[in-house]
Amino acid sequence: GKIAELEDGVCGLSEDHIVYLCTNPQSSHAIQAFLTSLTIPDSAKHRFIKTAVYVMDKLAVTAPGSHIVEAAWRSADVDIKSSIAQVLVEKEQAVKDSKYGAIIWRNCHLKQFKTGGVKAVEDSERRKKRKVDQFLNL
Numbered sequence: 001g002k003i004a005e006l007e008d009g010v011c012g013l014s015e016d017h018i019v020y021l022c023t024n025p026q027s028s029h030a031i032q033a034f035l036t037s038l039t040i041p042d043s044a045k046h047r048f049i050k051t052a053v054y055v056m057d058k059l060a061v062t063a064p065g066s067h068i069v070e071a072a073w074r075s076a077d078v079d080i081k082s083s084i085a086q087v088l089v090e091k092e093q094a095v096k097d098s099k100y101g102a103i104i105w106r107n108c109h110l111k112q113f114k115t116g117g118v119k120a121v122e123d124s125e126r127r128k129k130r131k132v133d134q135f136l137n138l
Contacts, residue, residue, distance in 0.1 A: 007044040028064035035071035057091035061098035
């Protein structure tokens, strides 16, 4: 049906098209909606992210693209998070020199990834979630 056509269209994009669409202030909203949708299966989101992973460094340094990186990060499983982190860590200076990239660096716990790998990131995310839960239950 329509969702399958949408999945095929988004998941079939080239890296150049991904960069173009994800860094454009208008079209990036459609990609973000795809990644955050409750009706799009994780398998489709993961297909898209596995193609986009190699351009995450280019997305992270723009305002619209940084939202895509965060949405992809939240949708990703451990293996995909590890791939995203590797790409961003390889381009650490460029990512951190950008206002948007610096936010991604913090929000995706990339400092922890550099020192302890994806397990350290998961631990950090768990601690952060626990703190938020404790705060909300005051």
